[in-house]
Amino acid sequence: MKTNDLIIQTTTKVVFFIIFLFSIHIFFAGHYTPGGGFVGGLVMSSAIVLLMLAFDLKTVRDMLPFNYTVITAIGLLISLLTAAGSIYFNVPFFTHVYDYFNLPLLGETSIHTAMFFDTGVYLVVVGVTMNIIQMIGGDE
Amino acid sequence: MAFQILLNVLIAFTWMFLSVSFKPTTFIVGYILGLLMLFMLRKSLSTRFYMDRLWAVIKLGTLFIKELVLSNISVLKLILKPTMPIRPAIFAMPTVLEQDWEITLLSSLITLTPGTIVIDISDDNKTLYIHSIDFEDIDEAIESIRNTFEKAILEVSRS
Numbered sequence: 001m002k003t004n005d006l007i008i009q010t011t012t013k014v015v016f017f018i019i020f021l022f023s024i025h026i027f028f029a030g031h032y033t034p035g036g037g038f039v040g041g042l043v044m045s046s047a048i049v050l051l052m053l054a055f056d057l058k059t060v061r062d063m064l065p066f067n068y069t070v071i072t073a074i075g076l077l078i079s080l081l082t083a084a085g086s087i088y089f090n091v092p093f094f095t096h097v098y099d100y101f102n103l104p105l106l107g108e109t110s111i112h113t114a115m116f117f118d119t120g121v122y123l124v125v126v127g128v129t130m131n132i133i134q135m136i137g138g139d140e
Numbered sequence: 141m142a143f144q145i146l147l148n149v150l151i152a153f154t155w156m157f158l159s160v161s162f163k164p165t166t167f168i169v170g171y172i173l174g175l176l177m178l179f180m181l182r183k184s185l186s187t188r189f190y191m192d193r194l195w196a197v198i199k200l201g202t203l204f205i206k207e208l209v210l211s212n213i214s215v216l217k218l219i220l221k222p223t224m225p226i227r228p229a230i231f232a233m234p235t236v237l238e239q240d241w242e243i244t245l246l247s248s249l250i251t252l253t254p255g256t257i258v259i260d261i262s263d264d265n266k267t268l269y270i271h272s273i274d275f276e277d278i279d280e281a282i283e284s285i286r287n288t289f290e291k292a293i294l295e296v297s298r299s
Contacts, residue, residue, distance in 0.1 A: 002263075003260070004260065004261045004262065004263055004265070006240060006243060006244065006261055006265060007243075007244050007247055007248075007258075007261065009240075010240045010241055010243075010244040011244060
């Protein structure tokens, strides 16, 4: 019994962009307001899960040909290196620093090493969630 | 439509460079001038003047709000009657719309107005199956949807 998924597919094409942008926004808002790496990662995964519901597992795999195990590993590595980077400067493990940089296009931007740690968390959450869902949903 | 908007923005930027002032107000003035030019050349453009389409979108919005209020009131009347004289039915409605987004929009508008719900779409996207709460006459129901939403959506998508 194959149903006609026209409405959910068309709506997904619109809603996906909004969820994606919201995920990035929540990730960057985490420093001063509620949000951060964990929530952002979950929202990102939910966007991909919505794609999987509207289309199917194989189509989404072709769209996003990522190995989520590798993404989890990369995320863990980023977090660990950010935390271990402080040892190099003879300060305790996990000491964070921040400074202002003049980036091209963005101008004066404050960059904090906690953001890189959060990037690691984000990638781990996306990787683990998608891994679980692909393993359960996969029917090879 | 997208090409015309792009052209309009380009004209606005040209105006900014001509008047060597890069303020939002200059951009707005340039944009209005571009609109005027496009309006003058609207007969020679390959597609419709895009403000007409914008107007059609606004009309569709107001039509939706109007239908929403009216059908809410009618469903409220049905519910508050002690005997509840509802005559539920499912009917098929052939549609002339072709694009995916048009069909999705029509289905959403039908579903959002109380009293009618789109249950399913046929595999060839030609027929909508609609459940109606108080059903009198199939042709009348189809006609009413045809004359309101479908016409308005066609008005928007006409290139």
